[in-house]
Structure formats: structure tokens, C-alpha cells
Amino acid sequence: MSDKITLHYEVSPDDFTRAGEASSNVKSKLKKMGVNPEAVRKVAISMYEGEINMVIHALGGTIDVIISQEDIEMILKDKGPGIKDIDLAMQAGYSTAPDNIRSLGFGAGMGLPNMKKYSDEMEIESELGIGTTVTMKVKII
Amino acid sequence: MTVNDVKEILGAKIISGEEWKDKEVHTACGSDMMSDVLAFVKDQSVLLTGLCNPQVIRTAEMMDIVCIVFVRGKLPDESMIEMAKEREIALLTSGHRMFSACGMLYEKGLHGGETYR
Numbered sequence: 001m002s003d004k005i006t007l008h009y010e011v012s013p014d015d016f017t018r019a020g021e022a023s024s025n026v027k028s029k030l031k032k033m034g035v036n037p038e039a040v041r042k043v044a045i046s047m048y049e050g051e052i053n054m055v056i057h058a059l060g061g062t063i064d065v066i067i068s069q070e071d072i073e074m075i076l077k078d079k080g081p082g083i084k085d086i087d088l089a090m091q092a093g094y095s096t097a098p099d100n101i102r103s104l105g106f107g108a109g110m111g112l113p114n115m116k117k118y119s120d121e122m123e124i125e126s127e128l129g130i131g132t133t134v135t136m137k138v139k140i141i
Numbered sequence: 142m143t144v145n146d147v148k149e150i151l152g153a154k155i156i157s158g159e160e161w162k163d164k165e166v167h168t169a170c171g172s173d174m175m176s177d178v179l180a181f182v183k184d185q186s187v188l189l190t191g192l193c194n195p196q197v198i199r200t201a202e203m204m205d206i207v208c209i210v211f212v213r214g215k216l217p218d219e220s221m222i223e224m225a226k227e228r229e230i231a232l233l234t235s236g237h238r239m240f241s242a243c244g245m246l247y248e249k250g251l252h253g254g255e256t257y258r
Contacts, residue, residue: 020199110176
């Protein structure tokens with residue numbers, strides 16, 4: 001099996017209840033494919049945090065997941081406001097999420113740090129007023 | 142201990158997932174902030190929370206958490222119960238507050254895992 005499998009998801013904006021559906025779907029697919037549980041969990045958590053971010057900050061977007069034999073790549077693309085200071089956003093506890101998000105259990109400033117923690121590679125490209133693309137890779141082996 | 146032990150210790154009620162009451166739990170985590178829960182991977186964990194929305198179930202799903210205890214008498218709605226059933230996560234509700242519920246489980250030997258940093 002040398003072919004890569006690609007999955008595509010649309011993340012709808014302003015629907016906090018449904019946030020996480022894409023990550024949930026990827027998790028169950030990877031589980032069925034027999035990917036090792038540790039890698040599955042790393043993908044699930046990092047993608048879920050990213051998906052939540054897209055709903056909170058970025059009016060939704062798209063997620064592409066590319067599964068190869070070596071790794072799982074996740075490309076999260078939004079047309080949101082962009083990240084002003086990426087280094088600052090990466091600091092644990094720094095958050096620009098509105099208060100109503102905190103009452104929903106998020107916005108603690110742990111999203112990006114968690115994504116970094118659980119992925120083996122992470123890259124953020126962001127332009128103010130244009131959008132943000134986060135690319136993460138989790139190794140399977 | 143098992144999910145059923147957690148139920149007994151907390152005087153809790155099983156809302157759904159009676160069939161998973163014999164599942165083992167090894168660690169616990171108490172938080173209303175889901176990102177804090179997501180920051181620490183633990184195996185066979187129970188989540189205690191006062192937060193009651195679908196993202197609690199999703200967080201538990203991503204973390205492979207086996208049991209959620211809603212503290213302060215919180216009750217999940219039907220859609221949350223359905224989500225939990227599909228994911229084989231047991232749901233419990235307890236009238237105790239977070240601090241007391243955590244303390245009662247800790248006293249009986251259920252701990253939180255390693256220290257941060």
C-alpha cells in the first residue's frame with residue numbers, strides 16, 4: 001500500500017456544538033485502519049484543538065488530512081483574521097478568545113501549545129486579514 | 142478501581158453506559174477547561190467536570206477517557222448521552238462539588254498522574 005489517502009473536511013463557522021466532528025471522523029477512520037493508538041490519539045487531539053480554533057477565531061475553514069505509511073499530515077486552512085504575533089500565541093495561557101468561549105470550556109490559551117505538543121512537526125503561516133494555515137505532521141512509526 | 146467503584150465512592154448515578162461499569166480506571170482529571178484536560182494524556186482515565194456541553198464528550202473521545210462524572214448535580218442532555226453511548230463512554234452524575242468529589246476518589250487511591258514539568 002504505497003498510495004496516500006486524502007480526506008477533506010469543511011469546518012462550518014459559528015457552530016460550536018458541531019466543532020470536532022471532523023476530528024472525530026478522522027479518529028475513527030484511523031482506528032479502523034489499524035494505525036497505532038498513540039499516533040491516533042496525537043492526531044485526534046492536535047486536530048481537535050485546531051478545529052476548535054477555526055470555529056472560535058476564524059469563521060471556519062477546511063481541513064485536509066493526508067495519510068501515508070510514514071505519517072499523517074493535517075493542513076488546516078482558514079480565511080480568518082490571521083495571527084498578529086505567532087510567538088505570543090504559542091505561549092501557554094495566552095488567549096484572545098472572547099469570554100463566552102471560556103464558559104464553554106475553551107479559550108485557556110492552550111490550543112496552539114497543545115497542537116505543538118502532540119504533533120511531531122508544526123508550521124504556522126498567517127497573514128493579517130487574509131487567514132492562517134497550520135500544517136501538522138504526526139509520525140506513525 | 143472500576144467505573145462502578147467511582148459510582149459507589151461518590152454516591153453517583155449512572156446516566157448511561159451501565160454496560161461499561163466494570164471498565165478499569167487508573168487516573169483522574171478534574172477540570173472545567175477542556176484544553177487543560179487535553180494537555181495531559183493519561184490512560185484509562187476518568188474526567189470530573191462541572192461543564193456540561195457536547196465538547197466535554199468530544200474531549201473525552203479524543204483522549205480515550207472511559208468515564209465522565211458530572212459534578213454539582215449537572216445533567217447532560219439527550220444528544221450528549223447519545224454521543225457518549227456511540228463512543229462507549231460511561232456518564233455519571235454526582236451531587237458533590239468538584240473539590241469534594243476529587244478528594245473522595247483521591248483518598249481511595251485514584252490519583253492524577255505525573256506532575257507538570
